[in-house]
Amino acid sequence: QLQLQESGPGLVKPSETLSLTCSVSDGSISNINYCWGWIRQPPGKGLEWIGSICYSGDTYYNPSLKSRVTISVDTSKNQFSLKLNSVTAADTAIFYCARMQMGTHDYWGQGTLVTVSS
Amino acid sequence: QSALTQPASVSGSPGQSITISCTGSSSDIGGYNYVSWFQQHPGKAPKLIISEVNIRPSGVPDRFSGSKSGSTASLTISGLQAEDEADYYCSSFTNSFTYVFGTGTKVTVL
Numbered sequence: 001q002l003q004l005q006e007s008g009p010g011l012v013k014p015s016e017t018l019s020l021t022c023s024v025s026d027g028s029i030s031n032i033n034y035c036w037g038w039i040r041q042p043p044g045k046g047l048e049w050i051g052s053i054c055y056s057g058d059t060y061y062n063p064s065l066k067s068r069v070t071i072s073v074d075t076s077k078n079q080f081s082l083k084l085n086s087v088t089a090a091d092t093a094i095f096y097c098a099r100m101q102m103g104t105h106d107y108w109g110q111g112t113l114v115t116v117s118s
Numbered sequence: 119q120s121a122l123t124q125p126a127s128v129s130g131s132p133g134q135s136i137t138i139s140c141t142g143s144s145s146d147i148g149g150y151n152y153v154s155w156f157q158q159h160p161g162k163a164p165k166l167i168i169s170e171v172n173i174r175p176s177g178v179p180d181r182f183s184g185s186k187s188g189s190t191a192s193l194t195i196s197g198l199q200a201e202d203e204a205d206y207y208c209s210s211f212t213n214s215f216t217y218v219f220g221t222g223t224k225v226t227v228l
Contacts, residue, residue: 037217039164046121047156047164047207047219060215063119096163103152103211104169111163 002027004097004109012091012116018084022097022109029078030055035100036080038071040093041111048093052100053080087116122147122208122220129226130198138223140191140208146218148189152211155184155193159204168193195225203227 008020022036029036037052051061053071061069070083084091094113098105123141130136140147140155147153153171156164166175168184171191181196191210195202208220 039219046222047209048121049209049217049219051216062216063214102170103150104154104166104209105156105164105217106166106169106175108163108165 002099002107004099004107006095006097006109006112008112008114010113010115012087012114013118014088014116015086018082018087018091018114018116020082020095020097020112020114021079022081024078024080024099027099029073029080030075032056033101036071036073037098037100037105038082039096039098039105039108040091041096042090042093043113050082050084050095089116092116119146119212119214119216119218122210122218124206124208124220124223126221127224127226129228130195131228132198132200134198135194135196136198136225137195138193138206138208138225140193140210140220142189142191142210142218144189145214146189146210146212147186147191149213150211151186153184153186153191154209155182155191156207156209157202157204158207164207198227200227 003025035054038050073080094111096111097109099107155168158164172184
């Protein structure tokens with residue numbers, strides 16, 4: 001059973017860069033049939049799609065976040081990562097990583113809370 | 119991209135059927151059959167319950183069903199059960215090769 005696990009700092013200072021990693025187990029991140037994505041959810045609010053990366057290296061980002069987001073893959077570690085720069089309190093959220101195929105997000109990590117505060 | 123529009127809350131008694139709507143545009147729901155529905159219990163990650171408008175992943179009860187008409191998708195829960203009380207989100211692929219989620223619907227079992 002595929003498993004995804006987010007990791008990274010739980011606290012980030014305003015104006016700094018939020019960095020998270022998603023480790024994939026029991027499945028290869030290099031499989032050409034899948035893309036890998038990030039979604040966030042501010043406490044008590046709805047889901048927001050951040051972006052995704054496919055095996056080809058193509059990346060796709062939410063237009064509202066595109067100027068601040070970078071998603072990358074490390075196939076040697078079977079991981080993919082998210083960087084969100086110039087963060088503010090509005091970026092405080094639970095961040096989820098997910099596998100994507102056939103137009104959906106079928107496997108999700110458990111999520112990790114990142115708080116932006118000085 | 120704007121979030122897809124869902125009712126904030128829907129309620130029903132055990133055994134009843136409820137339907138949640140998800141309204142988008144020709145740029146997302148209306149243009150593609152890549153509509154998904156997710157169930158989220160408090161403190162848990164979202165769980166996929168419907169993909170490609172009306173496909174149930176293995177293990178999802180058949181009381182959950184999906185449909186689409188034009189730019190509006192719908193999730194129907196038949197034979198509502200106590201464990202169905204949760205938040206539900208729709209999602210769609212868009213013409214920008216991105217995805218958009220719905221505003222979310224809280225389902226209450228009376």
